[in-house]
Amino acid sequence: MNREFTLDASRRERTGLDEAIFCAGKSLAQIEAILAHAESAGRRLLLTRLAPADHAALPAERTAGLDYDPVSRTAILGSVDPPADVAAGSEPRAGVVTAGSSDIPVAREAARTLLYDGHPCREIHDVGVAGLWRLLDRLDEIRSFDVVIAVAGMEAALASVLGGLVPGAIIAVPTSTGYGVAAGGETALRAALTSCAPGVTVVNIDNGYGAACAAARILNARPR
Amino acid sequence: MNREFTLDASRRERTGLDEAIFCAGKSLAQIEAILAHAESAGRRLLLTRLAPADHAALPAERTAGLDYDPVSRTAILGSVDPPADVAAGSEPRAGVVTAGSSDIPVAREAARTLLYDGHPCREIHDVGVAGLWRLLDRLDEIRSFDVVIAVAGMEAALASVLGGLVPGAIIAVPTSTGYGVAAGGETALRAALTSCAPGVTVVNIDNGYGAACAAARILNARPR
Amino acid sequence: MNREFTLDASRRERTGLDEAIFCAGKSLAQIEAILAHAESAGRRLLLTRLAPADHAALPAERTAGLDYDPVSRTAILGSVDPPADVAAGSEPRAGVVTAGSSDIPVAREAARTLLYDGHPCREIHDVGVAGLWRLLDRLDEIRSFDVVIAVAGMEAALASVLGGLVPGAIIAVPTSTGYGVAAGGETALRAALTSCAPGVTVVNIDNGYGAACAAARILNARPR
Amino acid sequence: MNREFTLDASRRERTGLDEAIFCAGKSLAQIEAILAHAESAGRRLLLTRLAPADHAALPAERTAGLDYDPVSRTAILGSVDPPADVAAGSEPRAGVVTAGSSDIPVAREAARTLLYDGHPCREIHDVGVAGLWRLLDRLDEIRSFDVVIAVAGMEAALASVLGGLVPGAIIAVPTSTGYGVAAGGETALRAALTSCAPGVTVVNIDNGYGAACAAARILNARPR
């Protein structure tokens, strides 16, 4: 029979990133078929935007091997051990920082994706600029990261303030937190793109997954 | 003859603000007629958005009595002395703060309007959040104002950071500084409107005049 | 354990405003944890956008100390007594004015926030400009306020008409009342921002809370 | 030779309106050819958006028969006498009302189009709602019109206030007067479309011509 999907078997070879499936637009039947195929082929898989109700509606044989997290709505099929070259006491090279606690689901999606891609990270929450001291309290820690994923909605001033204070790569993830002219994250997105701080990059609204992939591209670089 | 304009003679009585003329959409003939009428009626007038070329093209008898400032493109007809009740050494109750030096024309329009309305103010420039220490260096001073007019373009993070640090009324003036998704000030406007700091109010893009009028409404309140 | 939120303990000191929690994007578990923490720390708290269903779903021990208002969807934890320096017969310095009765929930959010911040106010409803006499009937009263919060949807002409008639500070709150090109309040917002009346300031759509905070910043100013 | 334009010879029969040519997008050669053709065919023509520079660049034989008005940028080819059935002392059934003097060019385009279509009108200028008394002073006069063309930019509150006060048909013409979020007239347009006053209709931004055509359709109705 003609399958209606084609897994991208060589993605890791080409880009260093393993395959992931965005579940939001897919039917349960499609998700189930993809999972069955991946399991039978012995492949790892990250599922994003898998709503709790959809996870619960999958047959038990499909969810048995899944590590599902309802906050981030992600599921991982296959092993998630930290990579061998990260020694016990070593500090993570990546940080995921949020402006408010409403941004945690997106941040967690990023953290889970980094985990799946073999990069440990640290989450630092609720340090938005309305109470600047909360951010300054954690600044030394944040300055130690090679990559900072800055997750913020509304006007996303966190990305600009961080951009002026830290040397690492900054990947802003605008979130849909807010209402009115926050416009589902559009204002946060545009604010991050026009940041007065130099060198802030941006991904799509609520795209914790994409930010983590961008971080992994940076962390995957071979030492020179 | 039927005049094509009607000055608003009772505006001060109703609102506490003197009349101002927005010149950008008017023909030179219209501006000249309004000036002539105001002079003959012995009335004060603030002209905003009067481009240097237009100012230069007015007849000398019309510009003789005008105090024109090319940076802010404002002209004042009539006296501009500081009001009697501001003693020599007293501190101004209003401050106009800019993120960058490109924001100065708009800030100056606000300062000139406050001057016209009888309220001294202080300008503090180039303290955008990309170099946060520049703002923190001036913080005590800014915290002393009853009203802070925050002038910033791009993502206007200045308004949010100020909103978390000062107790006074904050009026954000988004500016058209920037390019691309800055969108002529639209992003700064939307960012200021969705500020995570509570109690920031906003006026139209580049509207230094309006911000100053809002400040004057606050400063005009009778002591209770 | 690492808490995922950080209350802003010094906000009142820095800005004169007590902490508030925007509940719309938060999970019940997050709201419950914040309430428990605040109660145990003996802190006051204002909760906004707390839907009736969410309020009902909180455990009884959490809602026992809450003063909940379903119209404005606000809850106050802690005392709400009027401040000592407002004598019995004194007139409120702030007014909250609506164009239509659909705007009442937003207006009530503003009024409740002012109450929480210690400033009494008066609500005046359904005086939109389609029936101008309704507004003119209440004009003397509205002219007596130091701050007027003007709550209106659709084309929000109320803010412009008030701006030409009253001397106090005017904070326009565009509301999402309306349909079609009302665009969820975007037209009201843009109309208020381009008001032909000088000195009208604007906050985000439906942001009664923010308008009240801006009013409190004005009313908090020490007499000079 | 194949002409590249086709005048609409039966438009008056079908719609009661004579032909008009929108010049803004046309080359001088095209305008000249159309004028020559109309003159040789003995037809009347209204030209709109004919910039003074373009008018000056037309050959003298083409402009000799034109009645050109630079304020409205309109030219009329052919007779413009008031229609026979309007007696000397009779009151005009249509009024053109502006919020500010920057709106006059658009208002004049409407008035000139009405003149071309045989309907006298009265212009009333600079009665925007920022100074409400200016409008109320002229209210009885405006209430006497069967059709009111309300020309206003920025937030166009004039249309709403008129809509609540007069019984005649109201055609709002949003203008591009203003800056920032005025957005070239888009805010005025959207505000007029969401007017809280019932029965306000709207035409395109700066479209004085279209508003006059709509008024003519109303005024052309045969008495029943």
Add this chain to the structure above:
Amino acid sequence: MNREFTLDASRRERTGLDEAIFCAGKSLAQIEAILAHAESAGRRLLLTRLAPADHAALPAERTAGLDYDPVSRTAILGSVDPPADVAAGSEPRAGVVTAGSSDIPVAREAARTLLYDGHPCREIHDVGVAGLWRLLDRLDEIRSFDVVIAVAGMEAALASVLGGLVPGAIIAVPTSTGYGVAAGGETALRAALTSCAPGVTVVNIDNGYGAACAAARILNARPR
């Protein structure tokens, strides 16, 4: 007790239109209170956007006197007899024309409002330009109306085609029919506003009520 609404008792005197209540943003309690007040005051009322579920949820004593139509979601309180001066055989002066059958609810709202305002009208459905012959078949009839309300979604070409073919006033009502770039009626609205046919006026998306009020303003004009 202080009522939270104020009916506009003199609207008919001022504008010739009776009061109407837009129910979409109001609570059931508010609607019920308004109805009770109007009934006790012996006043007529038109309710628009009253969803069937809301109508069903009103107490029986409130709906007893209501003439409710679920297609248009309108209810009329009070008499709806055709006015005395419309003789039995006379032709209606107004027509309501739709492009497709999905536009009928909006068209019916217009027809019901005209009925409430005392003006009979005729509905002509499903004559969109994709099958031009359907429109041409009814053209003579449509040309006989003094006012044509043209109800169409998607690209609303109906308004333009009618504008070139009929002499009466044309009020376009863009509808939210369609998907994708139809954008909830925004494209229909913008298309109608830029119609190449002269003299088409436009009201808000899905605003059958407003179109009928505009028509009533025209039809109410006293004969001269």
Add this chain to the structure above:
Amino acid sequence: MNREFTLDASRRERTGLDEAIFCAGKSLAQIEAILAHAESAGRRLLLTRLAPADHAALPAERTAGLDYDPVSRTAILGSVDPPADVAAGSEPRAGVVTAGSSDIPVAREAARTLLYDGHPCREIHDVGVAGLWRLLDRLDEIRSFDVVIAVAGMEAALASVLGGLVPGAIIAVPTSTGYGVAAGGETALRAALTSCAPGVTVVNIDNGYGAACAAARILNARPR
């Protein structure tokens, strides 16, 4: 009785395309009436956007003759045999290609419409450019089509890449797949319209039906 719909009996004669009914905006009663009328008149009909719940709610006598497909939400009334002039072994002249499996419902709508219009096609799925080899693997096949319908959401790069590689007509169907700035298909639409590859045409978002009609217009052309 006056029917509220008018089937377009001569559409095939005029345009070569049979009638179709867009069900999304219609009530069940309207759909039922149209089906009953078409059946009694012995006419074929294609129903699009007929949700499974609506299909299930139709009376059995109405669905008996319908060929319903829940994935594409289409139903065909009447025969759907392949046309006589397509011999058994002949290759289809049209292809429907998708970027991802979330795009299949839209693609299937196109395929079903082509079937209804008598044109066989081949579907090729999940060949988006993130894994370019998947597309290149099928390139020879795609190059053989006279018409390629390219169905893709998000940034729709598939249309551009195909546009540079194949000689046939390319009709891009942007889909609403994606989130955030994907904006319900608006980004895919705009990306396809600005394709750097020459000669890509575009239809409305998710408009598989329209793409198939456009393909049928091409395939219907008589050989010369």
Add this chain to the structure above:
Amino acid sequence: MNREFTLDASRRERTGLDEAIFCAGKSLAQIEAILAHAESAGRRLLLTRLAPADHAALPAERTAGLDYDPVSRTAILGSVDPPADVAAGSEPRAGVVTAGSSDIPVAREAARTLLYDGHPCREIHDVGVAGLWRLLDRLDEIRSFDVVIAVAGMEAALASVLGGLVPGAIIAVPTSTGYGVAAGGETALRAALTSCAPGVTVVNIDNGYGAACAAARILNARPR
């Protein structure tokens, strides 16, 4: 030296279309270099958006071999003879139809591109729907084309009306003709995309070149 451009030598093989250069964003030096390279390589080239001033500024040796048309701002390098297989008396298979004479530059770009690609076409101008009889007069002719390129600005109703009347492929080219909400062609674009007539495809605003390429893809199909 490293050239900063790379002509696409195999484009014709891959897509059936010869190379074209979009000049609007390029410096004169870049255009000159590309022309020199193409001439020395003996290759044909179509230049689009070459402004008259830029054409005049090119060195004579570069323009000697160019066939330049100022109306469409196109230049063709190399032979432009009609293809051998189009006999003297044969009818063109493609038509380019405009709504108004302001649309001619875009239409001419399409016609010139078709000429360059070896397909004769006929231009039919100024047949917009405001005067429907002008279109109906030419209908038989337009129905004879296999491909119709419909060029129209403002609300682009021409595409919809044609879509209901002709059997050929219809490629709508929205133009930037118009003002206000015409929005530089955006309304025409969106109107064409939401056409109620089935099977209309659309290209970018003012993209006469792209429409012609799409037409060429259709006309290039080998007979089956």
Add this chain to the structure above:
Amino acid sequence: MNREFTLDASRRERTGLDEAIFCAGKSLAQIEAILAHAESAGRRLLLTRLAPADHAALPAERTAGLDYDPVSRTAILGSVDPPADVAAGSEPRAGVVTAGSSDIPVAREAARTLLYDGHPCREIHDVGVAGLWRLLDRLDEIRSFDVVIAVAGMEAALASVLGGLVPGAIIAVPTSTGYGVAAGGETALRAALTSCAPGVTVVNIDNGYGAACAAARILNARPR
């Protein structure tokens, strides 16, 4: 005297990036003052968006020490030698890739900024996806970079195709190349943000400077 600007002396320490001045919104007097101050303080400076006419208008003593490039409109004050730790034959770790030759000015701004920040890079031009072979020809080279800056306008498909083929960090710079719905780069921006390839990050439209700063943040990371 009070300077109206404040150079950010500690930016390098905080962020690893040297100061840059965005000239577009500044007056010549402001630029001149900043240059004079930096020279007297012995500081390096990068000037971006310095138009050739503005550069030419600066006094000779100010431009003497400037390395000005008119294509990118950048000027560097101070030394620009490659850093000591880049050995003669070493390969650059960063690449700047363009879709078309119109994108070169933006790409050059990025390359010049990298040079200023001490990171050599390679430019690869005119490899847009319309001629996919041009990109595939250079793929091995591009796969060798740790950071790829992808500069493209219109639909920016280059970023997506690269994202699926290379392992390095990808920073997309949408450009304002194009017209109509390209919308000054907005479509390229949104397309890059919704890329189907994982891990593409995006900066503001035409922001070559910001992309280079983001690349420098990555390249500056200390080896671990």
